[in-house]
Amino acid sequence: MKLALDAMGGDNAPQINIDGAKLALEKINTLEKLYLVGDEDTLKAAVDATGIGSNPKLEIVHAAEVVSMEESGLVAVRQKKKSSMSISVDMVKDGTCDAVLSAGNTGAAVAASTIKLRLLEGVERAGIISPLPSQHGYVLVSDTGANPDAKPSHLAGYAVMSALMAKYVYARPVPNVGVMSNGTEDCKGSAFSLEAYRILKALSDKGLLPFNFIGNCEGHDLFETDLDVAVTDGFTGNILLKSVEATAKAFGHWLKAGIMESFMAKLGALLMKPVFKKMGKRMSADTIGGCPLMGVRGVSIIAHGSANGTAILNACRMADSMCRNNINEHIVEIMAKINTALRGEIAMA
Amino acid sequence: MKLALDAMGGDNAPQINIDGAKLALEKINTLEKLYLVGDEDTLKAAVDATGIGSNPKLEIVHAAEVVSMEESGLVAVRQKKKSSMSISVDMVKDGTCDAVLSAGNTGAAVAASTIKLRLLEGVERAGIISPLPSQHGYVLVSDTGANPDAKPSHLAGYAVMSALMAKYVYARPVPNVGVMSNGTEDCKGSAFSLEAYRILKALSDKGLLPFNFIGNCEGHDLFETDLDVAVTDGFTGNILLKSVEATAKAFGHWLKAGIMESFMAKLGALLMKPVFKKMGKRMSADTIGGCPLMGVRGVSIIAHGSANGTAILNACRMADSMCRNNINEHIVEIMAKINTALRGEIAMA
Numbered sequence: 001m002k003l004a005l006d007a008m009g010g011d012n013a014p015q016i017n018i019d020g021a022k023l024a025l026e027k028i029n030t031l032e033k034l035y036l037v038g039d040e041d042t043l044k045a046a047v048d049a050t051g052i053g054s055n056p057k058l059e060i061v062h063a064a065e066v067v068s069m070e071e072s073g074l075v076a077v078r079q080k081k082k083s084s085m086s087i088s089v090d091m092v093k094d095g096t097c098d099a100v101l102s103a104g105n106t107g108a109a110v111a112a113s114t115i116k117l118r119l120l121e122g123v124e125r126a127g128i129i130s131p132l133p134s135q136h137g138y139v140l141v142s143d144t145g146a147n148p149d150a151k152p153s154h155l156a157g158y159a160v161m162s163a164l165m166a167k168y169v170y171a172r173p174v175p176n177v178g179v180m181s182n183g184t185e186d187c188k189g190s191a192f193s194l195e196a197y198r199i200l201k202a203l204s205d206k207g208l209l210p211f212n213f214i215g216n217c218e219g220h221d222l223f224e225t226d227l228d229v230a231v232t233d234g235f236t237g238n239i240l241l242k243s244v245e246a247t248a249k250a251f252g253h254w255l256k257a258g259i260m261e262s263f264m265a266k267l268g269a270l271l272m273k274p275v276f277k278k279m280g281k282r283m284s285a286d287t288i289g290g291c292p293l294m295g296v297r298g299v300s301i302i303a304h305g306s307a308n309g310t311a312i313l314n315a316c317r318m319a320d321s322m323c324r325n326n327i328n329e330h331i332v333e334i335m336a337k338i339n340t341a342l343r344g345e346i347a348m349a
Numbered sequence: 350m351k352l353a354l355d356a357m358g359g360d361n362a363p364q365i366n367i368d369g370a371k372l373a374l375e376k377i378n379t380l381e382k383l384y385l386v387g388d389e390d391t392l393k394a395a396v397d398a399t400g401i402g403s404n405p406k407l408e409i410v411h412a413a414e415v416v417s418m419e420e421s422g423l424v425a426v427r428q429k430k431k432s433s434m435s436i437s438v439d440m441v442k443d444g445t446c447d448a449v450l451s452a453g454n455t456g457a458a459v460a461a462s463t464i465k466l467r468l469l470e471g472v473e474r475a476g477i478i479s480p481l482p483s484q485h486g487y488v489l490v491s492d493t494g495a496n497p498d499a500k501p502s503h504l505a506g507y508a509v510m511s512a513l514m515a516k517y518v519y520a521r522p523v524p525n526v527g528v529m530s531n532g533t534e535d536c537k538g539s540a541f542s543l544e545a546y547r548i549l550k551a552l553s554d555k556g557l558l559p560f561n562f563i564g565n566c567e568g569h570d571l572f573e574t575d576l577d578v579a580v581t582d583g584f585t586g587n588i589l590l591k592s593v594e595a596t597a598k599a600f601g602h603w604l605k606a607g608i609m610e611s612f613m614a615k616l617g618a619l620l621m622k623p624v625f626k627k628m629g630k631r632m633s634a635d636t637i638g639g640c641p642l643m644g645v646r647g648v649s650i651i652a653h654g655s656a657n658g659t660a661i662l663n664a665c666r667m668a669d670s671m672c673r674n675n676i677n678e679h680i681v682e683i684m685a686k687i688n689t690a691l692r693g694e695i696a697m698a
Contacts (some may be wrong), residue, residue, distance in 0.1 A: 135599075148531050148539040182497050182587035190497040191586040219591030223599035233537040236585050238531035242568030243589050247596040250484075250572035253629065258624035268620025275607035275614045282603065
């Protein structure tokens with residue numbers, strides 16, 4: 001894989017990206033080339049200080065501008081043509097790289113990737129796939145924000161893209177895929193989710209899906225069952241994702257506050273430190289690394305703004321696995337069959 | 350308050366309802382009458398065994414049928430006219446009681462209350478209000494499932510009803526109310542949520558709202574800010590609620606599993622027991638008691654299927670507070686003003 005890393009993206013950029021680049025160069029054998037995109041002088045000094053300046057796989061690409069975390073994504077893409085994010089995406093567009101990774105402004109990363117790279121053949125809308133830790137490993141929720149006003153048919157695309165991600169990157173040969181709904185019974189749902197359910201059921205009955213469609217799913221399925229993928233519109237998915245993150249964070253805060261209230265509790269917490277550490281690692285966004293924006297021509301990974309070097313490494317691993325497995329080729333192949341059915345009798349029902 | 354308690358509702362009915370009735374009779378001074386609705390013989394034996402059989406405030410009302418947890422709510426309401434749930438709701442309808450409480454089949458409780466009691470004047474749709482524990486006490490999320498295909502204008506009603514609940518039952522004089530969205534910036538949202546935002550903003554600008562409209566809100570606002578109410582459609586709200594509950598549950602499970610892995614961790618957990626207990630109480634649905642279905646003529650509270658006696662007591666307290674504060678009268682008064690504006694220039698915008 002050849003990767004363009006937006007070195008100026010992230011709350012603690014560029015250091016986290018330098019740290020991540022160092023780890024990726026050490027640990028990912030299939031990484032052919034890593035381009036660090038950003039202010040040349042800053043990056044040169046930083047790579048030299050980290051001792052990776054002479055690595056032949058590493059190259060610095062100068063970018064004069066930076067997209068800030070507060071800017072409107074669309075405006076940033078249109079106006080800052082020389083930003084590190086813009087140039088990183090351009091390097092996938094012109095074929096220099098296979099994948100782009102940024103921990104910068106999410107809206108700008110989505111806009112730049114969608115506008116510049118454009119959609120894969122047969123894909124109606126790009127979607128963000130967010131892996132969440134679950135009982136059996138990870139459950140992938142999609143879309144978590146790229147497309148807040150989705151059509152029911154878009155969910156078929158999200159299901160296919162997420163299922164391929166589950167299959168190739170998370171080693172789940174026949175992923176279980178559900179539609180998020182307000183109850184697991186077949187009859188439960190909004191008009192929107194019931195139509196998405198109908199489409200997926202019809203495609204499943206025709207044997208066109210590369211996964212096991214389980215029907216409706218809800219909150220507890222995310223963490224306690226062997227569900228691999230939950231699809232929904234980008235509005236509901238974004239609210240779901242942030243509410244889950246906020247709940248875990250609140251749980252952690254309240255636990256910490258409780259511990260601080262007594263000496264005995266503090267002592268207990270000290271003895272439990274390995275348990276807390278393990279849980280923290282399991283639930284950390286850094287362990288997951290990033291979220292792919294799927295459906296575009298190329299691989300585009302969006303990391304959390306608060307990403308650290310480990311997160312960048314893990315996001316690089318995700319990009320590498322997606323590239324090695326030619327995920328986009330599989331998507332195009334399956335979507336071609338599905339779209340024929342969607343234009344035919346399934347649309348008529 | 351005169352209360353009809355569906356004594357056969359709940360996973361551990363009727364005992365939890367007998368336990369709850371005992372607690373409510375002891376602790377709620379303003380409880381004038383408590384009707385236990387269900388199988389007469391079973392209930393007579395149970396109240397005598399609990400020592401509350403001779404309490405003059407308590408009365409048993411016979412109901413020959415029971416709605417099971419698995420039945421379709423709508424079918425149950427239509428076919429089981431003699432069920433404990435149906436008769437309990439009928440007692441509010443005919444004026445015998447002010448409030449009804451059931452820990453039974455949620456769908457049936459919503460259907461029975463909506464169909465039999467009908468909507469308050471000026472209310473377009475009933476909504477379920479779910480209190481969640483937050484940094485400052487509770488945040489009320491509405492609708493969490495009564496109306497999965499809401500119109501944007503319905504959210505104005507949910508905002509008013511939830512805000513009055515926050516004001517009178519949760520002692521928040523001027524509640525902060527937000528619209529759940531995929532980002533806090535004004536421009537963020539789906540077409541649906543942006544229209545709900547526009548309506549609420551217009552009503553707020555006209556000074557017609559009995560609360561402080563803060564605009565968009567998202568996951569972290571639920572737990573970490575002084576948000577009192579988050580409104581959304583019943584589809585998104587139900588998914589949000591169940592995902593939050595599932596996250597808290599998963600967190601608890603993983604913590605427990607980690608503790609079991611080593612002796613030191615077990616010892617630590619023992620020392621931390623008071624902290625875990627306090628957190629468990631804070632986050633327990635039993636502490637909250639129940640969720641009101643608001644917008645119907647009368648007070649209708651739906652408790653969790655796994656409710657215990659404490660949950661029933663707390664749900665009774667909620668019903669009592671809603672009755673004492675004449676919440677429904679306030680709703681009708683405010684909705685009259687709002688609907689005039691909604692039919693006028695706000696609809697035109």
